[in-house]
Amino acid sequence: MSRLLGVMLGVLTAIGGFVDIGDLVASALVGARFGLGLAWALLLGLVGICLFAEMSGRVAAVTGRATFDLVRERLGPRAGLANLAASVLVTTLTLTAEVGGVALAFELATSVNRLLWVPLVVVLVWAVIWRVRFSVMENLFGLLGLCLVAFAVALWQLHPDWSALWQQLSAPSVQEGEGRPTYFYYAIALFGAAMTPYEVFFFSSGGVEDRWTRKDLLTERVNVFLGFPLGGLLSLSIMAVAAVVFLPANVQVDRLSQTVLPVALTLGKVGLAVVLVGVFAATFGAALETALSAGYSVAQYFGWQWGKYVRPREAARFHVVVMAALLAALLLLMTTADPVKVTEYSLVFSAMALPLTYLPILVIANDPDYMGDQVNDRLSNLLGSAVLVVIVVASLAAVPLMVLTKAGQ
Amino acid sequence: MIGHPPGAPVAAGLTWEVAIDATRMGARLGAGLCAGLLAAGCTSPSRSAEDYQNKVAQTASAALSALQTARLAAAAAAAGNGTAAYWTVVFVDAEDTLGSVQATLAAVQPPDETSDARYEEVSQVLDQAAAVVRSLRIATRRGELGSLPELAAPADPLVGQLEQYAGKSQ
Numbered sequence: 001m002s003r004l005l006g007v008m009l010g011v012l013t014a015i016g017g018f019v020d021i022g023d024l025v026a027s028a029l030v031g032a033r034f035g036l037g038l039a040w041a042l043l044l045g046l047v048g049i050c051l052f053a054e055m056s057g058r059v060a061a062v063t064g065r066a067t068f069d070l071v072r073e074r075l076g077p078r079a080g081l082a083n084l085a086a087s088v089l090v091t092t093l094t095l096t097a098e099v100g101g102v103a104l105a106f107e108l109a110t111s112v113n114r115l116l117w118v119p120l121v122v123v124l125v126w127a128v129i130w131r132v133r134f135s136v137m138e139n140l141f142g143l144l145g146l147c148l149v150a151f152a153v154a155l156w157q158l159h160p161d162w163s164a165l166w167q168q169l170s171a172p173s174v175q176e177g178e179g180r181p182t183y184f185y186y187a188i189a190l191f192g193a194a195m196t197p198y199e200v201f202f203f204s205s206g207g208v209e210d211r212w213t214r215k216d217l218l219t220e221r222v223n224v225f226l227g228f229p230l231g232g233l234l235s236l237s238i239m240a241v242a243a244v245v246f247l248p249a250n251v252q253v254d255r256l257s258q259t260v261l262p263v264a265l266t267l268g269k270v271g272l273a274v275v276l277v278g279v280f281a282a283t284f285g286a287a288l289e290t291a292l293s294a295g296y297s298v299a300q301y302f303g304w305q306w307g308k309y310v311r312p313r314e315a316a317r318f319h320v321v322v323m324a325a326l327l328a329a330l331l332l333l334m335t336t337a338d339p340v341k342v343t344e345y346s347l348v349f350s351a352m353a354l355p356l357t358y359l360p361i362l363v364i365a366n367d368p369d370y371m372g373d374q375v376n377d378r379l380s381n382l383l384g385s386a387v388l389v390v391i392v393v394a395s396l397a398a399v400p401l402m403v404l405t406k407a408g409q
Numbered sequence: 410m411i412g413h414p415p416g417a418p419v420a421a422g423l424t425w426e427v428a429i430d431a432t433r434m435g436a437r438l439g440a441g442l443c444a445g446l447l448a449a450g451c452t453s454p455s456r457s458a459e460d461y462q463n464k465v466a467q468t469a470s471a472a473l474s475a476l477q478t479a480r481l482a483a484a485a486a487a488a489g490n491g492t493a494a495y496w497t498v499v500f501v502d503a504e505d506t507l508g509s510v511q512a513t514l515a516a517v518q519p520p521d522e523t524s525d526a527r528y529e530e531v532s533q534v535l536d537q538a539a540a541v542v543r544s545l546r547i548a549t550r551r552g553e554l555g556s557l558p559e560l561a562a563p564a565d566p567l568v569g570q571l572e573q574y575a576g577k578s579q
Binding site: 107108109110111177245249250251252254255257258261264265267268269272276409 | 467470471473474477478481482485489490491492493494495497498499501502506572575576577
């Protein structure tokens with residue numbers, strides 16, 4: 001019974017924890033501009049993140065070590081270094097976007113400018129990482145993230161033309177007035193939002209923090225293959241409400257205040273309060289995960305003691321890296337950088353760095369020296385390789401498309 | 410099982426070469442990212458009337474988006490949905506977007522007299538749109554949410570004009 005409850009809690013946490021600032025921004029922006037015509041990119045990213053998160057979780061459960069703890073050992077210092085440089089840059093940029101997202105959620109609730117909230121948010125993130133137990137932290141914000149179900153309820157309340165939505169979803173096409181380069185630029189942004197590298201750093205290192213063993217493989221798979229797709233449905237409902245409310249009105253979503261507007265329109269004060277709690281939980285939870293991921297990747301590469309399962313004094317360098325990442329995010333945001341723009345750029349840069357994150361996972365998950373009888377099966381390898389091809393294409397096309405479309409303008 | 414306890418040091422072997430490689434790699438990545446951002450974020454000058462027309466369309470499109478957001482918000486706020494704090498942010502954001510697109514268009518050199526005339530026309534519409542959103546923001550801050558639909562009414566004809574400039578008229 002307690003095992004079943006544990007599995008259910010894991011699934012709920014995975015659903016609530018799936019959405020972050022990247023999904024909130026990219027899904028609403030794309031829904032308002034292309035309807036559900038780019039939902040395929042989200043679904044493709046969902047397949048990819050499920051496959052690779054399962055692999056990285058399996059590596060953690062079987063070896064007792066996080067995937068990137070093994071990258072340098074398996075692929076050597078130079079390959080590991082390329083991985084580290086890209087991951088730290090992208091993760092810090094994502095952390096900046098998440099902290100900005102939390103500040104924006106506070107601004108929406110109080111109308112006090114986000115810049116006044118940013119230092120407080122940074123201190124709060126640091127305090128939670130320093131003081132709160134890993135499992136409490138993971139479950140609390142994951143469960144609160146379920147408040148984003150308000151988007152799905154709002155969609156229902158809008159009484160949309162379901163057949164028109166299905167048509168957009170099943171027969172994707174470029175909207176009139178939009179160019180193909182812009183269409184594919186946003187496809188890469190959505191794909192990048194679903195496959196943000198920190199998600200696998202955190203999932204794999206979190207597995208070690210939770211002391212997963214082979215006995216936990218079933219729980220891990222249920223979390224990934226049930227929780228993530230249901231979390232993906234939240235992203236899809238954000239896209240759908242934007243398609244229903246904003247597309248006919250020619251509204252382009254470039255503010256978080258617009259993302260939650262359909263919920264306020266349909267569900268009133270209570271709906272707005274619930275969705276703002278969801279936005280806070282999604283961005284705050286992701287800020288914790290990205291800050292920890294920055295510490296995990298650096299500490300694992302250099303072989304330092306890491307993790308929240310040891311006292312901070314015993315993992316001092318790990319905590320210094322976490323604090324340095326938070327400080328970098330603070331400084332960047334205090335330049336008055338727009339968190340939504342930071343998010344958009346972080347998604348594209350994340351797409352660029354994807355091969356450096358996901359290729360090593362595929363290599364290690366296929367290494368019998370590490371994985372024994374738990375190496376990838378044929379289906380995992382076939383699907384993983386196919387997704388990797390898409391990842392490489394997306395990574396090569398990201399910057400040319402960003403320049404060509406002037407970042408999606 | 411190959412491996413060691415979580416967090417324990419992996420094989421040593423970090424040398425100055427690796428550290429220098431790390432610095433170089435970081436510098437290259439940083440330079441690449443900055444170049445990409447600059448190339449994507451710059452406002453380019455207009456070399457032809459057609460190019461200027463495209464910029465006017467982009468400006469009108471962004472302004473239309475801000476104005477439509479404000480109209481949706483005004484109707485919902487007057488109906489008692491949401492909170493005054495939230496609606497204030499929505500109107501401030503819309504006003505900010507309008508100010509930003511006005512400034513961006515003003516910074517572009519019109520290439521000929523036809524473009525000068527087009528700029529004057531669009532600027533007037535943008536000024537009126539900004540005035541409507543400003544009045545919505547002020548009324549919301551004063552707690553006069555019931556007056557928002559009336560204050561938003563002058564936006565109706567502006568929407569049609571902006572749709573035309575943006576090339577989105579039905």
